[in-house]
Amino acid sequence: MKKAFVKSYGCQMNAYDAARMADVLTAEGYTPTEVVEEADVVVLNTCHIREKAADKVYSELGRLRVLKAARAEVGQDTTIVVAGCVAQAEGAEILARAPAVDVVVGPQNYHRLTDLLARSRVKRVVDTEFPVEDKFDHLPARRTQGVSAFLTVQEGCDKFCAFCVVPYTRGAEVSRSVAAIVAEATALVRGGVREITLIGQNVNAYHGHGADGASANLPVLLRALQDIPGILRLRYTTSHPNDMAADLIAAHGEIPALMPYLHLPVQSGSDRVLKAMNRKHDAETYRDIIARVRAVRPDVALSSDFIVGFPGETDAEFDETMRLVAEIGFASAYSFKYSPRPGTPAADWADPVPEDVKSRRLAALQGLLDDQRHAFNAAAVGTVVEVLVEKAGRHPGQVAGKTPHLLPVQFDAPTSTIGTLVPVRIVRAGSNSLFGEAVSDAAAAA
Ligand code: SAH
Numbered sequence: 001m002k003k004a005f006v007k008s009y010g011c012q013m014n015a016y017d018a019a020r021m022a023d024v025l026t027a028e029g030y031t032p033t034e035v036v037e038e039a040d041v042v043v044l045n046t047c048h049i050r051e052k053a054a055d056k057v058y059s060e061l062g063r064l065r066v067l068k069a070a071r072a073e074v075g076q077d078t079t080i081v082v083a084g085c086v087a088q089a090e091g092a093e094i095l096a097r098a099p100a101v102d103v104v105v106g107p108q109n110y111h112r113l114t115d116l117l118a119r120s121r122v123k124r125v126v127d128t129e130f131p132v133e134d135k136f137d138h139l140p141a142r143r144t145q146g147v148s149a150f151l152t153v154q155e156g157c158d159k160f161c162a163f164c165v166v167p168y169t170r171g172a173e174v175s176r177s178v179a180a181i182v183a184e185a186t187a188l189v190r191g192g193v194r195e196i197t198l199i200g201q202n203v204n205a206y207h208g209h210g211a212d213g214a215s216a217n218l219p220v221l222l223r224a225l226q227d228i229p230g231i232l233r234l235r236y237t238t239s240h241p242n243d244m245a246a247d248l249i250a251a252h253g254e255i256p257a258l259m260p261y262l263h264l265p266v267q268s269g270s271d272r273v274l275k276a277m278n279r280k281h282d283a284e285t286y287r288d289i290i291a292r293v294r295a296v297r298p299d300v301a302l303s304s305d306f307i308v309g310f311p312g313e314t315d316a317e318f319d320e321t322m323r324l325v326a327e328i329g330f331a332s333a334y335s336f337k338y339s340p341r342p343g344t345p346a347a348d349w350a351d352p353v354p355e356d357v358k359s360r361r362l363a364a365l366q367g368l369l370d371d372q373r374h375a376f377n378a379a380a381v382g383t384v385v386e387v388l389v390e391k392a393g394r395h396p397g398q399v400a401g402k403t404p405h406l407l408p409v410q411f412d413a414p415t416s417t418i419g420t421l422v423p424v425r426i427v428r429a430g431s432n433s434l435f436g437e438a439v440s441d442a443a444a445a446a
């Protein structure tokens with residue numbers, strides 16, 4: 001039996017792609033393995049977003065080269081595939097730098113993986129041309145697992161923020177049709193999925209073909225999905241402030257299955273920095289969007305992305321980011337030091353902020369965001385929340401699930417509750433998880 005090892009880095013879109021590549025390999029007769037040493041095919045689904053992410057790939061490939069040689073000594077072939085955004089960005093360069101690699105395949109080409117593996121037996125191959133056909137039409141049916149699933153509805157980005165590689169690695173914005181998405185979602189729900197997170201680099205810029213041939217936006221898509229029998233929860237990520245249209249904000253107050261959680265990256269609280277980043281909105285616009293979402297959905301939990309040390313960022317400008325965070329209050333967030341990326345406009349700009357300044361700003365920002373996260377988690381203690389049970393818990397007799405605010409919860413219940421919503425009283429907030437006890441519906445109402 002041939003075995004395949006697939007490892008993904010980076011965003012949820014990459015995780016989705018990795019799962020679909022695993023589907024392709026399964027359809028080819030491979031069994032998935034988590035033990036890289038026994039794999040006949042190794043796929044690294046790479047991320048190019050920051051320097052560290054890209055560096056990881058080459059150190060991993062160094063280890064794989066040794067592994068491949070060791071397996072060859074005992075007569076076992078190993079095919080090494082580099083997929084994802086580093087593959088797209090660096091293409092044939094990877095073959096030159098990493099002699100063990102057999103296949104380089106971009107994020108829009110992996111539906112051709114079978115063919116590429118066959119061709120690589122003769123000669124190492126690179127496939128990073130943006131294809132004319134839609135990969136989604138050429139992938140085997142999705143093998144579902146679990147209660148909560150990602151579903152790619154939109155890909156690529158036309159926004160060209162000055163720091164970002166995504167428009168280059170993923171290409172232009174493309175939306176799948178409502179019908180294709182509803183079909184995939186329906187199949188997921190039949191397979192036991194109860195929560196679907198719609199994903200896209202700019203998911204709220206979604207504009208696919210609707211049932212009537214007219215263009216459908218994200219609120220229209222969300223409404224189509226909430227009608228699928230068995231769907232309990234919908235989420236979407238990641239979105240851009242400029243695409244938070246009025247009808248999408250309204251949808252947060254109108255679609256019961258849409259969970260009260262919004263990941264809306266802002267990057268900076270300084271108008272000068274936002275302009276230099278080419279974000280095309282100011283801090284006030286962001287504050288206004290948040291206020292409007294909170295007006296229709298007061299219990300919404302907020303999340304964001306931040307970059308510190310963008311070229312030219314002053315202490316005063318960084319303080320504006322701190323002020324925005326202090327004012328808004330986030331339940332969770334991701335924050336990064338600016339990392340110059342080859343091929344992006346900002347990479348050529350002068351005035352890089354010194355590394356120690358970046359580190360100091362990141363520590364300050366993360367300190368504030370951590371405090372906010374802990375306060376948010378602590379505020380859940382004593383409340384009764386609906387938990388969607390996803391799996392067995394860490395200890396026997398326990399199950400684990402998520403709150404509407406995406407907080408993980410452990411509590412005692414039989415595994416027969418997996419896939420259902422259980423009201424749970426939160427009794428304690430740990431560092432990574434909440435702990436609670438199931439209550440009857442009547443108790444929850446009291
Ligand atoms: N489409 C999303 C973001 C995708 S990338 C959006 O528009 O917000 C995820 C996050 O990585 C970004 O929000 C940004 O905070 C961070 N990021 C992207 N490029 C970066 C870079 N060159 N250096 C540091 N962080 C970066």
Ligand code: SF4
Nearest residue numbers: 157159160161164166
């Ligand atoms: Fe990158 Fe900006 Fe596009 Fe987000 S909107 S993917 S940060 S270019």
Ligand code: F3S
Nearest residue numbers: 010011047048049085
């Ligand atoms: Fe990374 Fe590509 Fe996602 S660069 S963040 S894997 S779109």
